[in-house]
Amino acid sequence: MKISIARMIANLAARGRAHANRFAWWSWWFPTAATVNADRFQSDSDPYPDHWKQFPRPWPAGQAVESEALKSAVTALPEQWRRVAVLRDVEGRSPAEVSAATGLTAAQQRDVLNRARELLREDVGRRLERGGLET
């Protein structure tokens, strides 16, 4: 019941505010949260909607990811994401352990992990490409 009220107020707030005189704001902010930035995919008017505009470029073969680069990429993550990524992927804890440590549900910690890994993949990929150009 409380949740349905909260939802109603949320709905209302989102639109009601536009009616609330000068306490209105005129531009609405309903972003879509996606793991990979939406502009990496083709839009509805393109030939293959929701498929890659450009495939992720394969990384130069044989070049190892430098641990320094990876470390600084990890440090740049938002705190909660770093916490989950380190617990899961560096320390190798199980989803249940991570849930217990963070208060997130198993599904939530997986969502966080998915996003964190994507940020790392992008960050490291950028560094590798830059390195590849220099050598």
Add this chain to the structure above:
Amino acid sequence: MITSVAAAPRTLARRLLPLQIGVGLQGLILWVPIEKLFMTEIGFDAASVGAMAAAYAAVVPLLEVPSGILADRWSRSWIMILGCVALMASSLLGGLSHSVIAYVIAAMVLGVYFAFSSGTVDSVVYDTVVEETGSNELYETWIGRTRAVESAAFVLSALAGGVLAQYTSARFTYFATVPLIGLAIIGFLRFHEPRLHKAAERVRLRSHIALTFRTMITFRVVLCALLLVAAGGLLSQAIFEFGPLWLVALAAPAVLYGPYWATLVSTLGVAGLVIGKLHLERRLIVAVLIMVSLVTALLLTWTRSLPVVVTAQVVLALVLAIIGIHASRLLHDAVPSSIRAGVSSGAGTLTWMLFLPFSLVFGWVAQENSIYWSGFMLAGAVVVVGALLVISVRAGRAVAPVEVAATAKQEAVEVAQAAEQLACKQLVELVADYLDDALSPEIRARFEEHLTGCDGCTTYLKQTRQIIGELNDLSTGRGNVQAPPRESTDQ
């Protein structure tokens, strides 16, 4: 839904607390209920009130784009603080002003505040929720709580402002507002801002508008719903902006403005509670709503009784809020999620674009004749809203609403369950679940089926695995990377 709310991490609540305190304090604008009274004192007439409304209606859209860019590139906390500074400056300028021109300048500074503060809170709450939980599922809950705090602050300040004006002066409420907003700044300073701007980037204004017009031309249902949202929004805005002029015309005592304004603001909350019980797809209910709003609007054109005026305005505001919520649902149902942001924003823009000329004419008519004559403009707008409501309820019935998944991941799961082919965009949402072996067999089959035919996603998965492998190696190198302690979020 209930389970995920229960599982909301405590850190999220703690982290959003200073923001909510800031938003609440920012809502304590004491002069709002008696603004029209004060404006009359310093020489405003109905026409110049209309011009003032038009002036700030013009400032907000102009500044919205630069403020959005600043918020994304720089810092949202600081944008909100700048908004507070503009609000303080505007309150101070308003309190100091003795002429119409000075007050119009104060109103335009207030426009700066609206432009700066408007979408910012929403986007900050959104990013914080995503940052803490990895999904936007709890966004509605938290934005709802934030708005509830804000509405409570509006009601409180309405009551307090009226009382304060009665026992001191209208001018004093402007000065009393300044320190409260100053306290809000402290709240925003203490807020630990999300660092995650890239996950959900603000859609650009121009593309919003372009998208909206393209959609409007293509679908009649969307056009109807959009016009309904805009016309209903315009009418509500007109009541909030010009409603107090009736009280001024009837020489209502200052102390009445507080409760009056509080009741008017609270109709927005009441509408949210009532809407769940009403079936607006039923003809009878739609007819009753339209009749009620028409009668109340006409009452405003001829009654000279203060209680009747107040009641009529409150009822009209309530009905319009109900119609507004319903209309935006129609609009949301009629467009796919990918362009919803654009269309919603377009509706907001359209409201302001309509409001600007409407307020000029409204003020002019009230000036040339009387405020009661302007009431006919409200009645006219009610007729338009009623007609649009009937048309869009009819048109909406013919169209099955586009089912909306709350999160990108849910969407991916739904597509896969419907035994459709996964697109790359959906596959990337499921990678962690795939690697954890948390997908159901059917969805896993779709996932793998897509992988066999898609080089892009194969590369993507390979790189993700490589990252995981490298992360794993960090620990053997006596990793310097450690999980941050849980409670370090707030400084």
